[in-house]
Amino acid sequence: MEIEIKIRLPSEDATCMLEKTLGSPIASEDQNNVFFDGVHKELIKSRLVFRIRIIQKSDKVPVAVVALKGNAVLVNGIATVEEEEEPIDIAIARQIIDNPNLIPEAAKSHRLLQKIVERVPCPDGYSHMGRFKNIRHKFQWREYLVEVDRTTYPHGTAYEVEIESTEPEKAKESMTSLLDEHGISYGYSQRNKFENMFYGTLL
Template sequence: MEVEVKLRLPDAAAHQKLADALSPWRLRTHMQENLFFDGAGGELSSRRAVVRLRFYDGDARCVLSLKARAQLSGGISRVEEEEEEVEPPALGRALAAEPRRLLSDLPNSPIMEKVKGFFSDEGSAELVPLGGFRNVRAVHRWEEEGLMLELDETRYEFGTSFELECETPEPDRAKTVLEAFLRRHGVPYAYSEASKFAVFRAGKLLH
């Protein structure tokens, strides 16, 4: 179970103000490309699941994920998530180009074995592309509070959103700390009401 605090920023100005405030703890920035897949008959989405391929910094890294049963309330997200590295990343690109190969060309993948179980007939199982979006992620380590922070600028075809995320086993404490920090630095925010994937599927920014 992945547990995260998710705080939505209203615009690019708030994002820049927060980036400046977090700059002493900045570690690195990743360019991410996220591509999503479902069964041809909606077999995954009907059970609140989705397959994702995420590419980092072009083709430097590729990660396969299965996410399921996402819940988001009061700025705290909980989602069942499994991840696997795809090596080499060029294989991930080939699979993204021909999604039907996802179920056949990753023979040692526990995720793909689980995905096959979503289909009543494995012989006719097929994954199809849903599309995706790009994300610029700045990663920060706030050592004093023991928090890893991710400041996101997410670029959809229909607009751009901004969000601060923090994966933590203590979401209530982290949320309290982060809200106090944002208020102290005059950064406006609200609790995120939908995941990035949900925004993508809605086809519009959610406010």
């Protein structure tokens, strides 16, 4: 179970103000996120989200990761979700992105893909659910790894702060206190990134 706080920032200016306050990032990632489902939306009907993410880190060879998420809940800026992730060969990942119907064949040699195709069979094939790009800057602030995201959808850009923590209320209070101290506007995220992509929102 992943637990994290999600705080929405209103603009690029507010995001830059926060990053200046946090100091120099310890890492940066360009993420290309692509989502898949059966042609009859079998996975989403089971409250499951299947994603392949291609990650380009600074001065490193890009990598790819498969994720399966389920039963996501987001209340008052605190998100919980059941999640499994597993690396996948980037060439295979790109082939799947080009042709989602290669998923069953790729699953024969990939544990998480195999779990996905067995858990929710999609006998009539697979298709894209959607995609978005995300630029993530990571900061070490106090005891927290703070991730600042700029997420670009076809319908606009959203700005968000995420902190994964086993004590989310404490983490949320610490971050909101910092934002208040520096006069940076914010609100709690009302939808996760997948939901914003799916519904065409920036909430």
